[in-house]
Every structure is written in structure tokens, then in C-alpha cells.
Amino acid sequence: MGGYLCIRMKTTRPYHHGNLQEVLLDAAISLISEVGPAGFTLREVARRAGVSHNAPYRHFRDKDALLAEVATQGYKELAKSMAHAADRQADALEGLKQAGLAYVSFALRRPEHFTVMFDAPFPKNSHPIAAKASEDAFSVLLRLVKNCQKNGQIPDRDDLDFALFAWTMVHGVAKLAITQRLPHVSHTKILRFARFVIDESLP
Numbered sequence: 001m002g003g004y005l006c007i008r009m010k011t012t013r014p015y016h017h018g019n020l021q022e023v024l025l026d027a028a029i030s031l032i033s034e035v036g037p038a039g040f041t042l043r044e045v046a047r048r049a050g051v052s053h054n055a056p057y058r059h060f061r062d063k064d065a066l067l068a069e070v071a072t073q074g075y076k077e078l079a080k081s082m083a084h085a086a087d088r089q090a091d092a093l094e095g096l097k098q099a100g101l102a103y104v105s106f107a108l109r110r111p112e113h114f115t116v117m118f119d120a121p122f123p124k125n126s127h128p129i130a131a132k133a134s135e136d137a138f139s140v141l142l143r144l145v146k147n148c149q150k151n152g153q154i155p156d157r158d159d160l161d162f163a164l165f166a167w168t169m170v171h172g173v174a175k176l177a178i179t180q181r182l183p184h185v186s187h188t189k190i191l192r193f194a195r196f197v198i199d200e201s202l203p
Helices: 001-011 019-036 042-049 063-087 092-109 110-119 128-150 159-178 189-203
Strands: none
Touching: 001 128, 001 189, 019 063, 019 110, 042 092, 042 128, 063 092, 063 110, 063 128, 092 159, 092 189, 110 159, 128 159, 159 189
């Protein structure tokens, strides 16, 4: 009887022998899609991942650390997407515009990451890796703005101000889109509207 119970316990308790950190991140993103970054707990993440409630602490010291890792993932993918979209264009201004469309596309593709990156209630200064990833993403935009200024395609004024202007323009579209505040539903129509906004705002 005792031996049977021992075997029974081993076969009913899940054990993740793979990448526990990746499993936890996937569970967190799934939960964020339902309750937002402020509404989830590490205990619920662990439950969804099928591990003990103490397992997340092997990789993340607290909920904020897990949110910071999700944000870091997002910033890295965003930077790569913007750079890729821009660098495919021979014209600097078109590159800047395509980077803006890539920003909106990222938000549509990764709404959970986007929400954590900009709405999560964790202090970014306490998570230097996430802060660095955020700076790297913005530096892509700043580089594209400087390229346009060198070519005389946009005003040669404060490059930081112009980069912030470009960012707020596409961020507004992205935010309205993922919170379903726009009358457009399909991604195609949202991106078409984003292109309209970009064309009307840039030379």
C-alpha cells in the first residue's frame, strides 16, 4: 500500500524539467492578457505553469522582477522590428515611417508585452536590464530621426524633441488600437490608419 501511494504521488505531481523560466513567462503573459499587469500574482502564475507556488522564486525575486523580464522581452523585439523595417528602405524618411508602422504592428502582435512595457506599476529604475532595453529601443528611433535630418527631409532642430514627437504619434495609435478605442477592427485597417497619421504628420 505504501509503495503504491509513493508511485501515485510521483505520477500526479507535475514536474517541469525544461526551461522553467520560459514556462513561467508564458504563463505570466497568458494571465496578463486576462487581468492586466496589476492584477496577477506569482502564485497564480505558478498554478498556471503547473509548478509549486515557490518555484517562480528560483528565477524572479518578486512579481515586479517577472514584469520587468516581460518588458525586457518586449523592448528587445520592438527595437529589432523597428530597425529591420527601417533598414530595408533606401530612403531615410520612408525608413522612419516604416519603423512607425512596425511600432504599431508590434503592439497589435504583442499587446500583453506592450501593456507591461508602458502600463505596469513597477519602478523601471529598479530593474536596470529593462531600463537598458527601453533605452536601446528609443535609440533606434533617435538614429532614424538623425538620418532624416542629415538628408534634409525633416527640420534640423532638436533631434530628441522630434523623436519624442514621432514616438507619441505612433504610440497614441497603438494604444487606442489595443484598447479597442478605434472604429477599426482588423489589423490591416488599423495599419492603414496608422500610415495615414504618419503621412499627415511627417513631411
